[in-house]
Amino acid sequence: MATNLESRRIMTKVARMYHSRGMRQTEISSLLGISQARVSRLLSSAEEANIVRTVVVIPDGLHAELEESLEARFGLTQAHVVEALDDSDESGLNRDLGDAAATIFAALTLDEQTVGFTSWSASLRSLSATLESARQTGRVRVVELLGDVGPPRMQHEATRATQRLADQIGATALFLRAPGVVASPAIRDAIVEQDAHIREALDALDNLDIALVGIGTCEIHLPLVPGDNFFSEEQFALAKSLGAVGQVNLRFLDAEGKPVVSELDDLVLGVTLPQLRAARRRIGVAGGSSKFEAVRAAVRGAWVDTLITDLRTAERLLAE
């Protein structure tokens, strides 16, 4: 369907008759002198064109007790427990978490702030896809918290997600279009020296107001490939041998949530743990059984003050 003015007009008209007035398609078709099939198609187009928006508002407090317990136990500002629609489906879970995170993020007042965004995180990309903000904000900057990881396809998705988030909240995007993991500190320095945009982004990390952080395991899972702008098997093994059970934006944490310091830190182009800690709000969005230990480390170390996770992970976190 072309999206010119006239077709938008008729789509809107039909959509209002159908959704706002509650008329049946046959009524509309006879009133407008078109076929019912056309009305049906116009309605699909209107959804396509985002003229009709259907949102499912997840009522607060469906899991209020769990959330309060999490907040109390780990000193969180806010905990949100999301019910996964399908426990076996990892990507579905990420969407569910991202949707919930979008609602929570949209409720934050943004004004002259710097928002850190982990664009490689699946659930956070889902956040940016879901977010629908009608309101313009003040001078806000969105800065990527970590360079690229994985294949070129993921770089594109990351860029799009960041841009989209920035667009939605009327912010400026600061990209970190560089490898997230490099082979040596020297390469890292060379990259930083060469590119002013990257320096700008890295500078912005010193003054984060809100951070949307990614939480991950110490494993390599598809579509990530060892060494593809990413740590190798050996490097992960090294981190684990030092006690790491998870990582926050590729900064390793042990079971207690304490930083696992190593030479690996110098290979990462992204936010450091002290920079992260300085952010006023640190929002972690992660769930699923594989990430359990990592999530636990992140909350134990207070690397996030807002956690959005799934029911099962929430229960496991409290089960001890």
Add this chain to the structure above:
Amino acid sequence: MATNLESRRIMTKVARMYHSRGMRQTEISSLLGISQARVSRLLSSAEEANIVRTVVVIPDGLHAELEESLEARFGLTQAHVVEALDDSDESGLNRDLGDAAATIFAALTLDEQTVGFTSWSASLRSLSATLESARQTGRVRVVELLGDVGPPRMQHEATRATQRLADQIGATALFLRAPGVVASPAIRDAIVEQDAHIREALDALDNLDIALVGIGTCEIHLPLVPGDNFFSEEQFALAKSLGAVGQVNLRFLDAEGKPVVSELDDLVLGVTLPQLRAARRRIGVAGGSSKFEAVRAAVRGAWVDTLITDLRTAERLLAE
């Protein structure tokens, strides 16, 4: 459907599966082990419970040329032209206008302000019914711009509309629960003297930031009855004999939009024209052929700086 926690949980779950994931009802029913009929019913309940919200966003600029012409011709800050779904239906038009006004109103930043609200206006009541604000605002007050008009039923509706608007934007409501039109200035003074709430509301009218004003004809139309907290036939005739073609919150205007001053002014409990003029934003929501002259008077006199009206009225306003 009871709205306890468990039923809300299942409603939300099904609604997410259906609307966010795009699953069919039969899929969901087999997955959850319930009948398709139940899924259908749960989805209805979810809409009922406002867990599923469907909004039709009217794209900007469908009538951009008209709107720009209106703005230029009458010196308006903003003009919005709404396409009526059914030209013959007055109440439908009011809903259409109210919906549009809700969108526009929601886009305004509210912060420590006083919002004047004309609670007897059908289109503005429709605004308050439509408005869905997720965001909490600062210390905002909503004050009624006019006392009651018409029968007790309308008073209830007016109160509800005002309360609802206040709730939606997290504001305090100042009610003007007194007759909008009294028989004599003495009665008016007596009422004001007696009731502190009314004095508080009237005081607030001196400092309006945003006014949602009602525009009306010089006729009596149902459900209004002459003299029922309202002007009589004779009083309207008097106003008309002095040149009035319409009124803004029961303050009469002539064809040029100039105030028609008379003894009638002292019988009205509500915002005065000077008070109205002092408001930073004055939003008028009115349309339909019967109100044409009144709308024209209001824009000519610049009693509104934002006009939301229907296509036909817009064309007529520009036709001269």
Add this chain to the structure above:
DNA sequence: GCGGTCGTAGAATATATATACAGAAACCCA
């Protein structure tokens, strides 16, 4: 100007959803 291709329309129909109905469970009050 003549096929070819594309996009769009409506009629017919397949599919999906809502509802009427009837049975079962829960509830209430005597």
Add this chain to the structure above:
DNA sequence: TGGGTTTCTGTATATATATTCTACGACCGC
């Protein structure tokens, strides 16, 4: 405890909606 009442459920089916299919007109390239 037992009938009356209400509420909930699933089955069967009516109704509403989406899609298939075919036809028609617009827009090419030759």
